Amino acid sequence: MKLLTVEGHKREALGKKDAKKLREEKLVPGVLYGNDEVVHLSVPFASLRPLIYTPNVYLIDLEVDGKTYTAMIQDVQWHPVEEEILHIDFLKIDADRPVKIAVPVKFVGMAKGAKAGGKLKVNMRKLRVKALADNLPDAIEVDITKLAIGDSIKVGQLQKENLEFLDNKSNLIVGVVSTRAAKSVTALDDDDEEGEEGASESEESSEQ
Template sequence: MKHLQISAKKREDFGKKHSSAVRREESVPVVVYGGGEETVHASLNTTDLRNLIYSPHSYIVELDIEGKKEMCVMREVQYHPVTDAPLHIDFFRVIPGKPVVIDLPVELYGNAEGVKVGGKLALAKRKLRVTALEENLPDAIRIDVSALELGKSIFVGDLNFENITFLTPATTAVCAVKMTRAARGAQAAAAAATGKKK
């Protein structure tokens, strides 16, 4: 599992007025909670956050809050409705020996059977929510699509990874090979050829 180190400043003042002041300084208010420990309020520089928020990867975040280290995962981000800038972030502590809940990116590999006959491979879910011990967390959920046929999908319920439990509903489609004009044409041609042989 990838780790990302970020420095943070502790916040002693709370409330909307103080949060607005933090944002004017090009920082984002954050809270760190969980694990039966005290909730910690801090702020992160928006530049340091880019690699965390605007990344296809998922990370165990190592927050250095003025010398105090917090291992955590990003749980929720609130965005501005117009500018889409991050307004507030919740981090949940990673406790040794206890399962971590995190959204992992999906990576597809292999040449799908359906693509070979003209279909188009479509990724429907870019990240899946899982729970596992930190030491068992992979960088990504890698899915072999080699056997995926035209018009077929792979669902979360079809996935089986050792030491990982999926929290995303089993009925959620992860990827599919969709029908295209080329595939329809190939099917029609094959059907016509079969008809002539008869």
């Protein structure tokens, strides 16, 4: 998984008044949790943009006053009206402890059912997984090439090395559903087959 660096500083004072002052300076008050350690800090809002305005998921090198922590965003509290983060929570990541995180799904290929007039229906764009930080992928690749109309892929069908899927195995990730166009094609095919059968029967009757 890709790694981004965010630089922060320990907060000298806590409380609503101090938090408001930080926000006026375009800084976001936050907390880093992990292993019974709690670090109160602030980070520039600008440095969070690549992390929060993207569907991608990143691990973070969080540099706080000369000390670096591997972390991930656990929670973001937004202002109800303004484009302003009120508070952010980071979770410290240890190399030897599995991480639970939602990873984007990347669909590979063109479903043959879609080529036949069906419609690709995506139910899940992220999957919850559990793995060591070094084994976390940027995305879960799902090959949809062989999906015909009526076919689907469920969580239980996926297998990735060193990765545990946490969503219910019966949850449908993606499928190809029938459309009017697909039904029209099927009806035409059926008519052609019936026509051929009728023609064959007529030829046999004439011969007799």
